[in-house]
Amino acid sequence: MPRVEELYNAVLAGQRKVVNELVPKLLAEGHEPLSLLNESMIPAMQEVGERFSRGEAFIPEMLIAARAMQAGLAHIEPMLVGKGHEPIARVCIGAVKGDLHDIGKNLVAIMLRSAGFEVIDLGTDVDTEKFRTAVDQHKAKAVLLSALLSTTMTYMKDVVEAFRDRPEVRIIVGGAPVTQEFAASIGAHGYGKDASDAVRVTRELVMAG
């Protein structure tokens, strides 16, 4: 089925109310949920991500679009259960222990979903035990760690250590104070400088390994 321009544009412009009304209407008209997701919503979110990477869109627009996407996903995701919808991979994400900031982490999560990943969002203040349990339970291929404070980002090292015996699990870090150098120094496999970049790095690492 082709792209529904109205839905594509509504996600692109972050029109949450429009998306929230349009998706149930389209579903009632017989549109396939998977088609709406793959043909209209995901391409819109990808376009937002690409504009961001090109410096043509900024974080406020991304957050606004992500929220509209979320509103649409809320209608579509329940209908995909058991429909044989295969994600690229399952990944876990969380803000590390001591850190309560989740707006940036939520943006990365929605961008990952828009890129075809199944995302297990562990929330904020997540300790190593919770990361390990979730990875085991969901057979996740990667773990994304977020921290917004220089005081909490040091905990990322503990998480990397905790996965020492699981080298097949890729660890990607990000957040305002986190740098490429820091990521390398704690032995993380990847570093995402922003939400778009985090998706790119996760895709590369998961595909490679």
Place this chain on the structure above:
Amino acid sequence: MIHVALPGRDIIITARQDATLAGALRDAGHPLNTRCGERGSCRGCMVLLGPGVYTDLDGHRLEMAEGAPPREERGCRWRAQGAVVITVPAASLLESTGRVVDEMQLPPFTPASPVAQQPLPHRPNRVQTTLQLGGASHRVRVLPAGVVRRALGVAIDIGTTTVATALVDLADGSVVARAGGYNQQNQSGADVATRIGASMVPGGLERLRRQIVEETLNPLLRELAAAAGCHRTDIVALSVAANTVMTHLMLGHPVEAIGRIPFTPLFRHFPVVTAAALGLWAARGAAVACAPAVSGYVGGDITAGVYTSGLLCDQRPSLFIDIGTNGEIVYTEGGRMLATATAAGPAFEGGGITHGCRAMRGAIETARLAADGALQLGIIGGGRARGICGSGLIDLVAVLRRAGVVNRVGRLQPGVAAAMGRLHHPPDGKERGFVVVPEGASADGPAIVLSERDIAELLKAKSALRAGILTLLDEAGRSPADVANVHLAGGFARHINPENAVAIGLIPRFPSATLRFLGNSSLAGAYLTLTDPAAWETMRLLADLPRTVELNRCPTFEDHYIDSLMLPGDEEDEP
């Protein structure tokens, strides 16, 4: 040897071995805006590298030929190798001549002198001065009988960015001198989170303590004494109001615990200590009292401010809002109080904005659109503009929104801007912006542009504050319409246009509230601690009253934050 083109003049400086350009400029008395603590993660210290040879911190070599276009790089990442020529844009300088707000508004109170003189028991030829401060009596000096000396106190407000002081004659409460300046901890980072990080490296805590005590406060104390013609030993009392991190750092206490859950500071109530113990320039026995803090992120500056506002005496729903790098919000309704803090970041003080600057001479502080469509700018000190400070930024975005130049998400409508002849559209198509001051008409020459990226920075800062206010009201079970008083504190708030603040959604519209600007209420609270006998005890109780709300744990915060990112406007184009 570095040839430095500063705005308006050139200087030659020599750099220490291994000093970065930022370090060399700081040593030469021209500190750059190294707001990320020289970690290379912000763009505060951008300089233009001209002819010469440079190496970066990783050892990469860069040779700039004579006549080649200069290259923009971070001053904290590069070193000069031999003679070089660099240009420092005004926006990259940590201006040491900014406007530091020390206007105080005081509530009605009954002043009383905290000092008394009595002969020493058993030594009738000696007279001791006792001082009532911080709930106790202190013997602050002993003089030979017959020697008459003034007893002075200093009220001090330590902000993350700026410091304001007032020298007070303790006999009658009169303010005899004032001094203000930048917090020299700026070198170690622009916000409290970065400073906490900086305190955790070896020697970091001591460096921060030295920066505030020896490099910031002591020069101001000397300046006050010089202005009033008094001696160091005449200063017998110091009253400090500051956020919790600043207070800890001045006292030399670790702040790590404030940086992670549950954000508990080492102290909320601070014992009174002597000036000698802290290394402060005052009488050795001078007593130093610090206003008690509510929590790790709601500090003594807020306790002092709320006390000053008099809101405790009003039974109606009221808000006290301190707008700065951190926004603190206190809700009061009779004895019921809620408090929170929100990280707005440095945009209101010009940080992270291409042509942003502090409220210094040459800063665009107001903007309006005249009836004929001409953009009218108000510039601090008159003359040509050098940059845009926080209040100017708010005015500009409000004006551009009203004129339809920007849409609800802060994107420029190129056609509208072009029709005004003010579209900035660089060849690479990126960093589109609105030309605020055309090329050749600014103080430094190049055009002053407000880019879409700058507007995005402002949107993030203002939505943090507005979402904080709305979330706190949710927690109180109230809406903006219920609020009877809104008291705005802080240097920045003193100069904003309230209509425009509502127009861009910095604060919600409060349809039935009385809006009041308190000025520097933290300094006022520090002053009252010296002169108002009721102040200390009330602040001590007040600091224990509020329930602290952690915004990131509130279910409505994220939604309010994303709603508040948008510029208010017609309902039809609401995303």
